Amino acid sequence: MDRTLLGPSGMTRFLLPLGAATAAVLLSAPTAVQAQMVSICPISVGGDLDLITSCNFTQPIGIEDCQAAAPIRFQADRVPSGASVLDFWRGDNCSAVEQRGPDGTCVHLTEAETAGTMFQFDVPAPELVDCETDHGVQTPTIWVFATDESMEQGMVDPAAIAQIALPVDTRRPAPPEDVEGGAGDTAIPISWDIPAGNTDLFSHRIYVAIGGELVGGGELSADAGALPDGGAMDDAGSADDAGATTDAGPDAGPDDAGTGTDGGPTDAGPDGSLPSMFLPIADDGGLEGGTLDGGGGLGCSPGPLQAGLFIEGEPFLTVGESVAAASLNGAELGLDFGQTAAIVVTAVDEAGNESPTSNVACITRVQTVGFCDRIGGCEEDGCTCRAAPGAPRPGAATAMAAGVALGALVWFRRRRKR
């Protein structure tokens, strides 16, 4: 036997390096918790993959997403094998048990069943975000616990907790102000002012109505139809009942919206966070029992267009968020010379929320006279700036003569040099 090894000094010499090596291995290798941490990654909203990049939302959930109960698809990974439920909470530091208690600040949202350690699942947007309150951009933290019990109130392994930052914006931007239209032929100018509070715009949309019809089609409504009838989310029933235009209007009744006070147009006022904007629209596009706004001094017939309406349709033109002017081609609009059209402008923010329509303005297509028209050579399809054919070009002859003289001079000088 090696006394050196078995002796106190020998054991020390043997154990110390072994301990150091073991510590090095343990410190360098990922911990068990890190290696098994659950991942809940959003990958699409309503099927649109462009709204999410690297598991992060690039665009807030907006009114349309709430209205359509757009499904948010998640990719779950490294879900612990013992978990049967993914429990969703919203608030600050929901990993703390006391925050999920009766006196806590966290709110239980919903849950989803697990399907293995790696799977995809959908959660309707209204179940995760506050679609009721009118608010600008907010980014609450969504906590997901992979547990075996819904409404988890107890301690949760840190490896089974995932966090998601979910931006939401349910506030429509203010409509553009002081929209003005002009007269012209192929570049009829229009302009507007951007309200100072519209700081998160994405674009402006321009709608045109000719002869009482929207160019490009579409529908107008004075009812926002964008948010569920008022009351708490539970009162609005399931996500299918809340938010659809028909539910917010005449079809909304006690069964659809929970209690009777939650249904119908009048309930969208006192019970809800937003005032009702329902005004009956007549068959001719005007207001029932009311007069058309925009009359008296407006140089065109506004048709269905009016300030404060909501449009469901394709705009004639879309311009950028900081653009406050545009030009419209009267020929492309199909206007005859002397014919007018009504225009309104809306603002769209980053979440896709569209403002009510602006004031109505008029544009007029007129035959214009420009420089070429004054020069001449005008035909049915336009002017070509051409004077009468066969006109002499004295300048060309002089220039040719000068060019020949210059060339001769250079050639003569080079000959003399040789």
Added chain:
Amino acid sequence: MQFGRWSFVASALAFSFVGATGVEAQYLAERLMPAEPAVVGTPQRFAFELRGGPYTPDAGTAFAESFGDDDGPLLAMELDVLVYRVPYVGFLGIGTGLGWARYTGEAEGPGGVDVDEETSLALIPVPLMGVLRIDVLARELNVPLLVTGKLGADFVFWSSGTGAVDQGSGIGIGLRWGVQLALELDWFDLAAARALDEEWGINHSFLFGELFGSTAEDDFPLGDTSWAIGLGFIL
């Protein structure tokens, strides 16, 4: 310097002691005090100008009614190749240029009422000229003035439109002439001018004013007699 100073003393003594004539003294001074070598710059092969000035095509009432008193300006550059030096005169060369001017005004509606639509005319003159740059005053008489004459052809590309419609375009051709008077900037700082030549090959720089004219014409006159000012370089 030491040698030169002593040479001067020596020549002065020689003059005074031998009673030499002025010619003999000068001969001795030149032998004892060699002249400083002449400064030779880099070859002068090109002239380059940046210029700007008003320009109003002589298009008559159509132009005035469309664009009012809009006179451009015409911004241009010119490059001359100096092919031959005429002794005691200057350089003979061939030059070409590229310019740009745009005019805008409000179109008219029925009855002559102004409408909110724009009518425009754009010009791109491209002259091709023979150039005579007379630098004898600067080179021989130390007067920092250059005189240049230019004569050749002018090709003016034009386009016009109203609103979103391009209504016409073409090329006007005519005679181009110019008379230029320039102030050479070397005179202000010879050392800097020499350094500019050694580092960048810019032999001379000058400020100029030029009276020029064009008879370019397509289906309507595009020429004008006007003036321009600018900055030029001899490279």
